[in-house]
Amino acid sequence: MTSLPVRDDRAGLAQPGVLALLAALACAAAVASLAIGASALSPGTVLAALFGGDVAPRDAAIVLQLRLPRTLLGFGVGAALAVSGAMMQGLFRNPLADPALIGISGGAALAAVAVIVLGVPAAVAGLAGPFALPAAAFAGSLLTILAVQRVARGDGRTDIATLLLAGIAVNAIASAGTGYLVFGSDDRQMRDITFWTMGSLGGAAWPVVLALAPFALGAVLAAGRWAGVLDALLLGEREAALMGFRVEPAKTGIVIVCAAAVGASVAVAGVIGFVGLVVPHLVRLVAGAGHRLLLTASALLGGTLVLFADIVARTVMAPAELPIGLVTALIGGPFFLWLLIRRRRETLS
Amino acid sequence: MTTWLPVAFSLVLASIAAAAEPPARIVSVGGAITEIVNELGLGDSLVAVDSTSQHPPAMRALPQVGYMRALSAEGVAALHPDLVLLSDNAGPPPVIDQIRSLGIASRMVPDRPTVEGVAEKVRAVGSFLDRQEEAEAMARDITEGVEAVSAVVAEIPDRPRVLFLMGLGRGAPTAAGQDTAADAMIRLAGGVNAMEGYEGYKPASGEAILAAAPDVLLLPSDAVEAAGGREAILAMPQFAGTPAARHGRLVAMDTLYLLGFGPRLPRAAADLARALHPDRADAFPKPPADRS
Numbered sequence: 001m002t003s004l005p006v007r008d009d010r011a012g013l014a015q016p017g018v019l020a021l022l023a024a025l026a027c028a029a030a031v032a033s034l035a036i037g038a039s040a041l042s043p044g045t046v047l048a049a050l051f052g053g054d055v056a057p058r059d060a061a062i063v064l065q066l067r068l069p070r071t072l073l074g075f076g077v078g079a080a081l082a083v084s085g086a087m088m089q090g091l092f093r094n095p096l097a098d099p100a101l102i103g104i105s106g107g108a109a110l111a112a113v114a115v116i117v118l119g120v121p122a123a124v125a126g127l128a129g130p131f132a133l134p135a136a137a138f139a140g141s142l143l144t145i146l147a148v149q150r151v152a153r154g155d156g157r158t159d160i161a162t163l164l165l166a167g168i169a170v171n172a173i174a175s176a177g178t179g180y181l182v183f184g185s186d187d188r189q190m191r192d193i194t195f196w197t198m199g200s201l202g203g204a205a206w207p208v209v210l211a212l213a214p215f216a217l218g219a220v221l222a223a224g225r226w227a228g229v230l231d232a233l234l235l236g237e238r239e240a241a242l243m244g245f246r247v248e249p250a251k252t253g254i255v256i257v258c259a260a261a262v263g264a265s266v267a268v269a270g271v272i273g274f275v276g277l278v279v280p281h282l283v284r285l286v287a288g289a290g291h292r293l294l295l296t297a298s299a300l301l302g303g304t305l306v307l308f309a310d311i312v313a314r315t316v317m318a319p320a321e322l323p324i325g326l327v328t329a330l331i332g333g334p335f336f337l338w339l340l341i342r343r344r345r346e347t348l349s
Numbered sequence: 350m351t352t353w354l355p356v357a358f359s360l361v362l363a364s365i366a367a368a369a370e371p372p373a374r375i376v377s378v379g380g381a382i383t384e385i386v387n388e389l390g391l392g393d394s395l396v397a398v399d400s401t402s403q404h405p406p407a408m409r410a411l412p413q414v415g416y417m418r419a420l421s422a423e424g425v426a427a428l429h430p431d432l433v434l435l436s437d438n439a440g441p442p443p444v445i446d447q448i449r450s451l452g453i454a455s456r457m458v459p460d461r462p463t464v465e466g467v468a469e470k471v472r473a474v475g476s477f478l479d480r481q482e483e484a485e486a487m488a489r490d491i492t493e494g495v496e497a498v499s500a501v502v503a504e505i506p507d508r509p510r511v512l513f514l515m516g517l518g519r520g521a522p523t524a525a526g527q528d529t530a531a532d533a534m535i536r537l538a539g540g541v542n543a544m545e546g547y548e549g550y551k552p553a554s555g556e557a558i559l560a561a562a563p564d565v566l567l568l569p570s571d572a573v574e575a576a577g578g579r580e581a582i583l584a585m586p587q588f589a590g591t592p593a594a595r596h597g598r599l600v601a602m603d604t605l606y607l608l609g610f611g612p613r614l615p616r617a618a619a620d621l622a623r624a625l626h627p628d629r630a631d632a633f634p635k636p637p638a639d640r641s
Contacts, residue, residue, distance in 0.1 A: 037423050037427070038421065038423045038424040038426070038427035039423055039426055039427035040427070057452060058426065058451055058452055058453075061450065061451045061452065062423055062426055062451065065447065065450060065451070066422055066423050066426075066447060066451075067423070183551070183552075185549075186548070186549040186550070187529075187549060187550050188418065188438060191416070191418050191419075192418060192440070192441070195416075195418065195419045195441075200419075200441075202419075202420075202421055202422070202441065202443070202444050203441065203443035203444065205443065205446075205447065208443075314421060314423065314424070317415065318421075318424050318427065319397060319412055319413070319414045319415070319421060319423075319424030319425060319427055319428055320400075320413055320414055320415025320416075320419075320421060320424055321415055321419065321420075321421035321424055323419075
């Protein structure tokens with residue numbers, strides 16, 4: 001089972017080469033993200049701020065309290081979304097699968113919109129405070145996925161087709177609920193909802209980074225465990241079981257880990273579309289479909305894409321800031337189309 | 350004795366001078382707040398405004414920090430402001446916290462769409478900018494200006510039913526219910542809000558609009574333009590059966606002017622009142638022309 005045919009079905013780059021390239025890109029994105037922003041800070045100032053040199057307090061605060069947490073948060077969100085997307089596409093054997101499909105984002109959005117419109121009950125307001133919205137979004141995504149899984153589970157096994165269909169149904173219900181709340185909202189809340197559903201890393205702060213870290217890291221680390229079974233699943237569920245993989249626990253585990261990771265990302269940065277769906281495809285186009293490489297590479301590329309998108313989001317209109325979801329789609333979409341067209345020409349010729 | 354007196358005196362003078370020195374670099378977030386800063390004569394100190402600050406027209410040339418509920422902390426910091434004036438509707442909250450934690454002086458200005466709210470807003474901005482006296486005078490002018498309109502309105506027995514539409518939308522147009530700035534303006538100008546039974550802005554069905562039987566349609570000027578003009582709107586099926594369409598009564602006004610609840614409130618109220626009561630138009634005070 002270590003030499004499945006999917007491993008190298010494309011004359012892609014060698015594995016270490018791809019990973020080294022992506023890691024280098026990720027580092028470049030992180031450096032750029034720390035160096036570029038609405039405030040013009042010299043590279044020397046940024047370095048001095050990072051390493052405790054002598055800089056004006058406001059410049060130091062911009063680097064340490066705004067840019068550094070934002071860079072880490074952006075990378076974590078991108079990695080979590082992309083690795084979840086890669087796992088979902090493998091699990092469902094469906095190239096269109098992304099975390100939104102099985103209701104995770106919908107459930108998170110419903111809960112977050114409920115907090116924006118209905119407010120936080122006074123009893124928990126003191127406890128949750130600024131974390132009420134992220135906490136609700138996270139709880140919303142987990143509740144949704146538990147409900148979907150319950151529907152799809154029978155005599156000890158989860159039916160993937162039912163899971164997908166139940167996800168679509170739950171998504172529809174959640175978006176109806178969101179729509180109802182939007183209808184009842186005032187002008188101000190409606191603006192908040194609109195901006196929240198387009199995503200932003202503007203709320204990045206150290207506690208937020210710490211809140212996301214276990215989920216993003218956990219998803220990336222856990223993904224490695226499932227690379228083998230995801231490869232085998234490409235051949236079919238029965239085949240994977242015949243090859244000796246314990247398919248059921250993997251299915252449950254993957255769904256829960258994805259829900260937690262995506263729920264946490266949506267909670268801290270709103271809805272950032274496109275990354276979870278397209279980054280795994282980008283990786284497959286250049287490096288083949290083997291999951292051991294795909295999962296790690298997706299995490300790196302997802303983080304990188306979100307960082308670059310965020311740099312654009314906060315500089316093109318500076319001092320104003322664009323919602324990042326617009327930028328991920330605007331940068332990623334045409335690039336993805338270009339890759340598709342190029343590959344189509346290659347296979348035709 | 351002869352030495353310390355002048356020193357003490359000059360110290361006192363210096364501290365007075367320092368106190369009266371308004372911030373040199375101001376960022377203003379909120380259309381009405383920006384208008385007030387300009388009216389206080391400190392427009393030249395503004396280095397950036399938000400996207401709701403569209404008046405006076407010179408403001409449109411300033412750097413924009415974005416929509417007031419979607420601010421960026423570093424964007425604001427990059428302008429090196431001495432003071433950030435924020436409408437209490439500004440956000441998002443984490444960004445406001447970030448701006449504070451960067452050590453940038455910021456002040457929250459209360460923003461309520463009432464006559465008292467405008468006076469409160471003016472006084473708050475005045476105190477933050479060390480222009481208390483000017484602000485007090487402005488608040489008094491505004492209050493008196495609105496009272497003058499109310500005094501005329503009080504003598505007019507008829508109250509036309511007014512339907513304010515935020516925009517025509519693609520499906521149902523968005524109408525103003527209770528507890529909105531539009532509702533407050535309609536009442537100030539001697540009208541009745543034709544839409545009853547809900548708060549905020551909601552899409553209204555054609556039937557509900559017919560049932561509301563508005564005598565006057567009130568729309569933002571840009572929405573009228575976008576829809577192809579007055580005649581086109583009055584001919585739309587959901588309006589065609591209303592008294593407003595039968596009598597050709599559609600009033601178009603600039604949104605910030607009508608709903609901004611800033612220094613131009615008395616003029617906006619008088620303008621709307623004249624439009625609602627054309628037969629009494631001359632009775633309403635004509636405030637001095639716009640200074641800016």
